[in-house]
Amino acid sequence: MNMSRRRFLKGAALGTASMGALSAGLLSGCAPQNSTEGASGESNASAEKNTANDYPVLKQSSMDAPTESFEGDVVVLGCGPGGIACSTRLAEQGAKVLLVEKTDKIGGTGTVASGNCYISLNSKFQLDQGFEADIPAFYEEWLVAVHYHCDHGILSTYLRNCGETVDWLMDYGFDFEMREHPAVPGLQGFAYRISQPKKDSGVREKAYNAMVDKVKEAGGAFHTGCTGTTLILDDDGAVVGLRAERGSDTVDFMGKAVVIATGGYAANREMINEYCKVPLLGRDPVLNNGEGAQMSWAAGAKKPWNLGILCVDTRYPIDENYNTYDTGLRPLGTKSDVLQVDQLGKRFHSESAFWWVPTYGGANAVEYDQPWIFTIVDQKAMDDLAADNSNVTEDYLESMIGAGVLFKGDTVEELAAAAGWDPEVFANQFKDYNDLCKAGEDPIFFKPAEDLVEYGEGPYYAVRLAPTPFGTCGDLCVTTDMEVCGTEPGSVVKGLYAVGTETVGTMHNDYYWALGQTVGWAHTSGRLAGEAIAKSIL
Ligand SMILES: Cc1cc2nc3c(=O)[nH]c(=O)nc-3n(C[C@H](O)[C@H](O)[C@H](O)COP(=O)(O)OP(=O)(O)OC[C@H]3O[C@@H](n4cnc5c(N)ncnc54)[C@H](O)[C@@H]3O)c2cc1C
Structure with a gap:
């Protein structure tokens, strides 16, 4: 309410x-x-x-009587x-x-919650697996990431006590597994220190x-x-x-x-x-x-x-009124081997970081003051999607186009016109991106070569995505x-x-920088x- x-x-x-x-x-x-x-x-x-x-x-002294009342030590x-x-x-x-x-x-x-990146520094579980964390180094790394602008006492309290919490939870039947997190900027250091609560x-x-x-x-x-x-x-x-x-x-x-x-x-x-x-x-x-x-x-x-x-996710298909459409097109929101553009039809970040760490995409989207992100796919990607999901039919795609979630064009210029971008701007952007893919190198946003995949034949599609919150991060x-x-x-x-x-x-500072640690x-x-x-x- x-x-x-x-x-x-x-x-x-x-x-x-x-x-x-x-x-x-x-x-x-x-x-x-x-x-x-x-x-x-x-x-x-x-x-x-x-x-x-x-x-x-x-005020206890002047309030009216409730329907029912309970007394305990702590509420x-x-x-x-x-x-x-x-x-x-x-x-x-x-x-x-x-x-x-x-x-x-x-x-x-x-x-x-999926529980990615649950920090469990020096829990018995993690030590048993041969992972000993350097807590002071971790603390320093975190402080650098937030520009020292956080409550250092709380951070230290968390890092010194999180391992013991994991041991305690395991006594109640929680189970954890080591998780190899992909090497992404800012999270590389986490790779040997995290574990994931089993679901x-x-x-x-x-x-x-x-x-x-x-x-x-x-x-x-x-x-x-x-x-x-x-x-x-x-x-x-x-x-x-x-x-x-x-x-x-x-x-x-x-x-x-x-x-x-x-x-x-x-x-x-x-x-x-x-x-x-x-x-x-x-x-x-x-x-x-x-x-x-x-x-x-x-x-x-x-x-x-x-x-x-905020902790923001940016992978959900959405219409211009911010209604989400979680089914069907959703996998296109989680692709890293694609071009993504802003509302002007221009590329603005590395799509790989966006995928592995959606909160990074969210941070960028918020910073960049743009309401929407568009993922571009070709007909082959759409055919692959339909092969994996029988709900993705021609009628379904038409309905998504009608809802303003999906845009389609036989050529990139037609796609731009459908999505409301300047056709010349988008056509140039599309060509530049394909050239990076051919060269296997992204000198602008440093996207890994394995994610630089050339586009095939049209028709082409654009899926509208938007920042949506995993959660707010603190009111008190x-x-x-x-x-x-x-x-x-x-x-x-x-x-x-x-x-x-x-x-x-x-x-944290003004943005929740570290994925998946709120649990x-x-x-x-x-x-x-x-x-x-x-x-x-x-
Ligand atoms: C899709 C999704 C994925 C996520 N993935 C991760 C992840 O991978 N790793 C991670 O660490 N975190 C993740 N999170 C965040 C994580 O779920 C939350 O940070 C975590 O649940 C917070 O725990 P909490 O106890 O503070 O609050 P909550 O889990 O939100 O619990 C609050 C409880 O209070 C109740 N409540 C609220 N208001 C009232 C009221 N007025 N009166 C009575 N009861 C009330 C609610 O019903 C709820 O049961 C994810 C969140 C979402 C939505």
């Missing part, structure tokens, strides 16, 4: 039923409290300014990799966890189920169908609970700490448009509507400087104990923690938050 004026009105009414009519005064009645000790009126004012969204907070919102890891680690230390999830499923977006035979799902069972064994509970909407604060501004919607009911979950593990806002187009400044759509991350961030900001959490940071700043940072320098929002994708931006961070940040919270409250 996207944020809306309706939600504000509803939430505000819920929180202040006793205060009478809705008014400007009511807003300040719900004002967030910054938890800095001795916070002055000034710091509260800045917390209010920070909450430029329409989520309220509830964890979101049952993805981050929330599960945190809840399990808490349960291992004897905490009663209320794990609250809006769907009825375990695993969140983590169940669709076969539902091994990942079984492990997550075992972890949630652990939570229940320790007296906790898994509450499904509950969408968290509002944080509950005590009179000192500390977070002491969470209100959720369950159908038409309101359900309160009270505890000594609340952990936000809701996975970002990639499915919330309003937020994407506001913060990311690029025309992206929510594709796979359908679960992440940004409630966790919104309610945390309302409680006084700081918005990070790189709030709009955290300490190395995963406490959510407040708006005042050095402050935290007391009782509020965050893990997983909500916080992964802390290790790893979700597990490690969740595990470490579980340890820190148990230490502080049990």
Whole structure:
């Protein structure tokens, strides 16, 4: 559910039923409290300014009664990799966890993630395979990649603890395998340090189920169908609970700490448009509507400087209204031995890097300020596609042309005219590219020779692709104990923690540079938050 004026009105009414009519005064009645000790009126004012969204907070002392209420040691919102890891680690230390999830499923977006490049430095598993990582060198490499512009403490915490997380997960039935990542710029150094969580035979799902069972064994509970909407604060501004919607009911979950593990806002187009400044759509991350961030900001959490940071994929066929077409033409979006052009019909990057690391293609597309990328194929490539997929018929191709996803021309000039490019510009570009292929060398974008394949006879086709998000990468700043940072320098929002994708931006600059490591961070940040919270409250 996207944020809306309706939600504000509803939430505000819920929180202040006793205060009478809705008014400007009511807003300040719900004002967030910054938890800095001795916070002055000034710091509260800045917390209010920070909450430029329409989520309220509830004051425990003045809120209306919910339909139902539960009490535990810790409330964890979101049952993805981050929330599960945190809840399990808490349960291992004897905490009663209320794990609250809006769907009825375990695993969140983590169940669709492929898990490439899971960093597992010096896990027993990796050491057993003879791969010993040089953690300081890895740390330095990462810092160079992000121009040192990230939270060095968080990065170090991650790299020093990720191996142990892998060992811990394996105790619950996770299985990993070494993965040879292709040598691509910036990722070469990863090749001997990564492993991939296995997905076969539902091994990942079984492990997550075992972890949630652990939570229940320790007296906790898994509450499904509950969408968290509002944080509950005590009179000192500390977070002491969470209100959720369950159908038409309101359900309160009270505890000594609340952990936000809701996975970002990639499915919330309003937020994407506001913060990311690029025309992206929510594709796979359908679960992440940004409630966790919104309610945390309302409680006084700081918005990070790189709030709009994205992990972008660029391989999905799309029409000009950003509707995706995942079937049929999809394999053409993942070809590296092709020419790709921008909306002017000009080549703008190495198609090989685009394929191996779609986030690189995404970074370039975003930087280059272009909404679409076009992959060019000849008739032979289209015939090969049809041979592999019986759905790719003449009628299907016609329907894609009608939808504005596919363009066709008997000659390159006709293709250019169909796609809206200057025919001369595109014809020259096509010839130049074919010449590079003949020479077997790309002196411009340095594409590997094996991917330089000459085009055959027409007709020619262009498939429209666009940047779409794998996920947003961080709406909240955290300490190395995963406490959510407040708006005042050095402050935290007391009782509020965050893990997983909500916080992964802390290790990156303005773009998520390293493919496929968010699940790893979700597990490690969740595990470490579980340890820190148990230490502080049990
Ligand atoms: C197609 C695809 C491929 C990917 N591939 C990779 C990969 O190869 N490697 C990698 O590391 N990462 C990958 N990712 C990203 C990865 O899936 C996420 O980074 C990871 O799942 C984050 O874990 P999380 O626990 O932070 O959030 P999520 O997994 O998104 O879990 C959040 C949970 O919170 C629940 N929730 C959200 N809001 C509320 C609310 N208000 N109330 C109650 N519950 C709520 C959701 O339903 C969900 O269960 C991929 C993502 C996609 C979409």
